[in-house]
Amino acid sequence: MKRLSDISTIKEILSKHGFTFSKSLGQNFLINPSVCPRMAEYAGAGAGVGVIEIGPGIGVLTNELCQLAYKVVAVELDKRLLPVLDETLAEYDNVKIVNADVLELDLNQLIEEEFAGMEVVVCANLPYYITSPVIMKLLEERLPVKAITVMVQKEAAQRICAKVGVRMCGAVTVAVNYYAEPELLFHVSAGSFMPAPKVDSAVIRLNVREKPPVDADKEKFFAVVKASFGQRRKVIANSLSAGLGMGKEKVLAILERAGVPQNTRAEALRLEDFAAIANAWEDLA
Numbered sequence: 001m002k003r004l005s006d007i008s009t010i011k012e013i014l015s016k017h018g019f020t021f022s023k024s025l026g027q028n029f030l031i032n033p034s035v036c037p038r039m040a041e042y043a044g045a046g047a048g049v050g051v052i053e054i055g056p057g058i059g060v061l062t063n064e065l066c067q068l069a070y071k072v073v074a075v076e077l078d079k080r081l082l083p084v085l086d087e088t089l090a091e092y093d094n095v096k097i098v099n100a101d102v103l104e105l106d107l108n109q110l111i112e113e114e115f116a117g118m119e120v121v122v123c124a125n126l127p128y129y130i131t132s133p134v135i136m137k138l139l140e141e142r143l144p145v146k147a148i149t150v151m152v153q154k155e156a157a158q159r160i161c162a163k164v165g166v167r168m169c170g171a172v173t174v175a176v177n178y179y180a181e182p183e184l185l186f187h188v189s190a191g192s193f194m195p196a197p198k199v200d201s202a203v204i205r206l207n208v209r210e211k212p213p214v215d216a217d218k219e220k221f222f223a224v225v226k227a228s229f230g231q232r233r234k235v236i237a238n239s240l241s242a243g244l245g246m247g248k249e250k251v252l253a254i255l256e257r258a259g260v261p262q263n264t265r266a267e268a269l270r271l272e273d274f275a276a277i278a279n280a281w282e283d284l285a
């Protein structure tokens with residue numbers, strides 16, 4: 001088998017299968033040979049480890065994962081890629097392709113059926129049009145996975161990995177930090193993909209926490225986070241009042257009990273502050 005990361009090999013395979021890229025499926029395939037080995041290593045793919053890949057494309061990253069991991073299950077939505085993957089992964093007997101939409105799939109069941117007794121990690125070059133929904137699905141479903149190592153757009157990486165309480169921070173930063181400790185690993189230029197996207201990318205790793213770092217009712221915590229960032233230019237008292245549909249007087253009482261000044265903005269709040277607001281809301285309900 002020729003080197004898959006070689007651009008002439010990739011072009012040859014794609015033309016042999018008459019494959020045309022689908023923009024709506026976020027198909028930008030990696031052609032930089034140095035990226036996949038680094039991703040696979042950072043992901044923790046190794047002896048005894050099971051890997052879930054999302055969107056294998058023609059299998060460039062899958063190839064690296066198969067070489068290191070005990071087993072790889074790759075979820076690909078585009079049926080047209082199945083014969084391509086049959087060919088590019090022919091030499092491996094530790095890989096299974098699941099033709100499905102990852103957002104519709106029961107991943108807890110997949111892990112139970114495919115990876116019993118194994119440590120499991122996720123590794124993917126994500127289709128950018130569903131970056132946040134996929135990441136939130138992986139975290140919210142509390143999958144028994146150790147870490148999630150994914151390529152995302154550079155701006156998304158910076159937002160997800162921003163420190164909670166600084167300007168770049170958004171609702172997704174707080175949500176991700178509730179479930180995991182994010183790390184920005186390395187940047188990848190737009191020219192590393194075919195076709196080249198308009199923006200650069202970055203690989204991040206979310207080290208999944210065993211339990212959330214704050215103690216609060218989960219529904220109330222996330223309702224507070226969503227409302228707070230819903231109108232991020234407003235001070236917290238106004239955004240909570242609008243976002244939670246709650247009278248100003250009650251919001252002020254909650255903020256006072258939580259010890260959060262009413263004129264703070266969402267981006268300045270730490271995880272503990274959101275939790276304190278959620279708890280004060282519960283106490284005063």
Ligand code: SAM
Pocket residue numbers: 025026027028029030031054055056057058059060061075076077078100101102103124125126127128130
């Ligand atoms: N892993 C390959 C690589 O790095 O070259 C391809 C990555 S490409 C950015 C994203 C891949 O996700 C494509 O193969 C696309 O068909 C697939 N995809 C898009 N939407 C998907 C979905 N909802 N579920 C599963 N796969 C999806």
